[in-house]
Amino acid sequence: RPLTVAIVGATGAVGMEFLRCLAERRFPVKELRLLASARSVGRELSFDGKALVVQELTEKSFEGVDIALFSAGGGISKRYAPIAVAAGAIVVDNSSAFRMDPEVPLVIPEINAGAIAGHKGIVANPNCAAIIAITPLWPIHQHNRIRRMTIATYQAASGAGAAAMDELADSTRAYLDGRAFQPRVLPHPYAFNLFSHNTAIDPETGYNDEETKVMRETRKIYGDPDLRLSATCVRVPVLRAHAAAVTFECERPIDEARVRVLLANAPGVRLVDDRERNIFPMPRDASQQDDILVGRIRQDLGDPSGHSISLFVAGDQLLKGAALNAVQIAEHLLAA
Ligand code: A2P
Known part of the structure; x- marks a missing residue:
């Protein structure tokens, strides 16, 4: 009907x-x-x-x-x-x-x-940054529970609306023309710059609202209130696709080959992980695409116990986000 x-x-x-x-x-x-x-x-x-x-x-x-x-x-x-x-x-x-x-x-x-x-x-x-960071990890979480996650985001202008996208273009043009530009939508100059996410900081935790959303919402979506998370959310001068560096620790040891197989079969995800040609997820390639791009899959050498993996994702903020x-x-x- x-x-x-x-x-x-x-x-x-x-x-x-x-x-x-x-x-x-x-x-x-x-x-x-x-x-x-x-x-x-x-x-x-x-x-x-x-x-x-x-x-x-x-x-x-x-x-x-x-x-x-x-x-x-x-x-x-x-x-x-x-x-x-x-x-x-x-x-x-x-x-x-x-x-x-x-x-x-x-x-x-x-x-x-x-x-x-x-x-x-x-x-x-x-939250858009949560969707793009955690959708690819779900099959891994089901296979070998993720008990801890560290996420650093690289967030596009589109998350702050159409006016912020215009501000990125206009301020970049002004910068190249050597003209002064007064930001109207975002709190800091955006052209050739990046800044900590423009949401309020919680004075108790030191986390901004965007980071708190990513952490709380992930626990709710995964249905796992004990999942430990830390996020750092940053606005970068990109128009419409978010990226994120994610490191996660599983309950049992996990190797990168297994993660690659799980991600290759994950719905809504496309592997872009070409080490020879140095081609990995980029916001430019993720823009206008339904799939979230995932690559840079590697063992986290900071965890010698072999429980941790690092990877990089990029996804269209306006579409899947x-x-x-x-x-x-x-x-x-x-x-x-
Ligand atoms: P409008 O274009 O008439 O201002 P964005 O996220 O790109 O900033 O878009 C916000 C959307 O919310 C726009 O469609 C905008 O409409 C709409 N909007 C903002 N304020 C109101 C309001 N008071 N009543 C209805 N729609 C609103």
């Missing part, structure tokens, strides 16, 4: 990818309702070759909606997701508003699609 689908934040960086994923994956859409702020009313966006007009998000936007995909920030989700649910819609929420709510499934379909069935109207899409994962969740809702 074709569905009525609403996109909240349709004009945003993730919103536009929702449109593309729904069309490309032939999601059975009867009516698509594009919602954004009053600023965007009347703007036309193309869906599957047809022009659709953006409407203002209001409390009445969800009448008759079967599935609502939200990506307009946590504040909008907190206010409007319950309204959408009351109107009978199932919400797939890309914000962090409900992720740690015990009533709300937090889902990467390759890992815990089974959790979707327990939803009470809202399913949460995880956001829109694609949400549409995959919607496909599971459809099949239920």
Whole structure:
């Protein structure tokens, strides 16, 4: 049965990818309702070759909606997701508003699609850096439990929205032209620079919010509250794909050959691990790709007990990190 689908934040960086994923994956859409702020009313966006007009998000936007995909920030989700649910819609929420709510499934379909069935109207899409770092590791965790993980991220502008992507391009152009540039979206100069993730630091732990999300959400998605994690999240001048260096320690000894076989068969993952030609996952190659690229697979020589492996991943932040994962969740809702 074709569905009525609403996109909240349709004009945003993730919103536009929702449109593309729904069309490309032939999601059975009867009516698509594009919602954004009053600023965007009347703007036309193309869906599957047809022009659709953006409407203002209001409390009445969800009448008759079967599935609502939200990506307009946590504040909008907190206010409007319950309204959408009351109107009978199932919400797939890309914000962090409900992720740690015990009533709300937090889902990467390759890992815990089974959790979707327990939803009470809202399913949460995880943090983008968490999705890209931990999706490839799940088959390893199942084979030989990972008890500890250290993640260092290299995060793209897209995670901070379309305006941050524009700021990266504009500030780079200004830098090359020798013009001064005043950052508007991000707190630091972005061209030819990188900086610690622009979320607040917890004064008790010293971790920023992004790092805390990666650590907490991984435990919830893996269903393993005892998993020990440490993350360092950094914003790098890349447009739309996150990368991460990951080192993990398993309960039993593990060797890199075994890890390579597990990753070669992992869903949603592509091995890029060419030592001879020095070709490994790059954000440029991961951009616009559904698969997460994984390589640099090697024994962690810092752990002589042979329990630890280091590797490097890159994945499209707007696709598997956001829109694609949400549409995959919607496909599971459809099949239920
Ligand atoms: P708009 O384009 O009208 O501002 P991004 O993540 O790329 O920054 O995109 C954010 C998305 O959230 C945009 O589609 C934006 O719409 C939407 N949005 C932001 N604030 C509101 C609001 N108050 N009501 C509805 N949509 C909003």
